[in-house]
Amino acid sequence: MTPRRHSxxxxxxxxxxxxxAALLVAGGIALTGLYERAVLGALESRLQSTVNALVAASETSADGEVSLAREPTDPEYNLVFSGRYWQIADWRTEDRLRVIARSRSLWDERLRPPDRLMEAAAAQPGTPITMKTVGPDEEPLRVIAQAVILSGRPDMVVVLAAEDQRPADREVRRFGLISLGLIAFFAIALVAGLVLQVRFGLAPLFRMREAVAAVREGQAERVEGQFPSELQPLGDELNSLIDHSREVVERARTHVGNLAHALKTPIAVLLNESRSEQGGFAELVERQADTMSRQVDHHLRRARAAAHAKAVGAKTDVCATLDDLTRTLQRIYGRQGISIGFECEGEVFFRGERQDLEEMAGNLLDNACKWSGGEVKATVRLAGDGRFELLVEDDGPGMDAERREQALQRGVRLDESTPGSGLGLSIVGDLAAVYGGALTLSESELGGLLARLELPSRKR
Known part of the structure; x- marks a missing residue:
């Protein structure tokens, strides 16, 4: 299962x-709370002014009755059930709430504050106590109660002022909705700013990625470009790694060449000496020396291909290489009446060395020509996932499944009448495996064998 990648x-x-978003939401909640406190504070300030005016206008007669020298002038207190009310009540033990005076807006109703409000006010004379209650029209009220002791009266009176809280609540809700809209707008603007900031801040990293990809695809030899001080050391290390990789490849090529010279000369001497002698021993030496020579060639090719496969930036034009191969083989096998067709679907580039591609494709084409009845066809096409396919078909006798499996084994020759060492298809399979590719054999539409070679590709 492919691990999930996070951007x-x-x-x-x-x-x-x-x-x-968390900060904006917290800020919006805090601002709405502060605004609600401000609105309710203004409402309570108005109520407190009314209470103060009522206390100041309260007078006590000789018989202890309370009257008002003047009533509040706000016209809302004269409209029935206007939502703004005031009331003066007598606080007695046997009758806790006897209305002494009230606003015209209460009509024949009276304020009925909670007992705990009255008890709290009576416990702290002169201190305003605020609570919520229900008005005569079942509206929610904000009420202030203040107990006062008037001269000439043994009992306290409680002055109450109340106002409908719904307009204040609507104002707070309106402010909250506006705040929500502004928060949403600021959130979108912040996200857009974050996207621009991140894209701008990470732009050098994207450029480095493109530079590394260009090296990998063979479009550049080094990671080039100006990078910030935080990324420049990484670019330098990548260039050092690329140089080291090329040095390792060159060293491997040198060792492969030295080994080839060291082994081929003694083997050539053995072959020459055995061919100049007669007898069974000479023939045995000749066969074994010839086998040694083929095996040396095979493993040297594998070692060279392995070094090339690990190199960074190797790239070969597949269509141009195959076009040259088919033209060359056409000149060789054309005298035998064999026609070699070639088709390339688009531009395809092999992620490897040209000589390795020539060896793999050449072996397949040469094998097809040897067994062909007159027609050989080669097709190159992209296979997706960074790979391409080379299809080589012939109209020869073909093979069954068992023989196709045997044909891929090293040194196996299914027909001794044809020239060869039995290493051709095995070499192709081994080289393809070194590059991470594969060789498969199946039945061709032409009637013969279909060799399907899959190899890694590069972008143009």
Whole structure:
């Protein structure tokens, strides 16, 4: 199962957006709370002014009755059930709430504050106590109660002023909705700013990625470009690694060449000496020396291909290489009446060395020509996932499944009448495996054998 990959850009944007959203929401809640306190504070300030005016206008007669020298001038107190009310009540043990005076807006009703409000006011004379209650029209009221002791009266009176809280609540809700809209707008603006900031901040990293990809695809030899001080050491290390990789490849090529010279000369001497002698021993030496020579060639090719496969930036034009091969083989086998067709679907580039591609494709084409009845066809096409396919078909006798499996084994020759060492298809399979590719054999539509070679590709 392929591990899930997380985008660094998305991670930065998501964390920044979540943090910004949390701060904006917290700020919006805090501002709405502060605004609610301000609105309710203004409402309570108006109520407190009414209470103060009523206390100041209260007078006590000789018989202890309370009257008002003047009533509040606010016209809302004269409209029935207007939502603004005042009331003066007598606080007695046997009758806790006897209305002494009330606003015209109460009509024949009276304020019925909670007992705990009255008890709290009576416990702290002169201190305003605020609570919520229900008005005569079943509206929610904000009420202030203040107990006062008037001269000439043994009992306290409680002055109450109340106002409908719904307009204040509507104002707070309106402010909250406006705040929500502004928060949403700021959130979108912040996310857009975060995207721009992250894209701009990570642009050098994207350029480095493109530079590394250009080296990998063979479009450049080194990671080039100006990078910030945080990334420049990474670019220098990548260039050092690329140089080291090329040095290792060159060293491997040198060792392969030295080994080839060291082994081929003694083997050539053995072959020459055995061919100049007669007898069974000479023939045995000749066969074994010839086998040694083929095996040396085979493993040297594998070693060279392995070094090339690990090199960074190797790239070969597949269509041009195959076109040259088919033209050459056409001149060789054309005298035998064999026609070699070649088709390339688009531009395809092999992620490897040209000589390795020539050896793999040449072996397949040469094998097809040897067994062909007159027609050989080669097709190159992209296979997706960074790979391409080389299809080589012939109209020869073909093979069954068992023989096709045997044909891929090293040194196996299914027909001794044809020239060869039995290493051709095995060499192709081994070289393809070194590059991470594969060789498969199946039945061709032409009636013969179909060799399907799959190898890694590069972009143009």
């Amino acid at each position: 660094l850009v998305l991670r930065l944007i998501a964390t920044g957006a979540i943090w910004a």
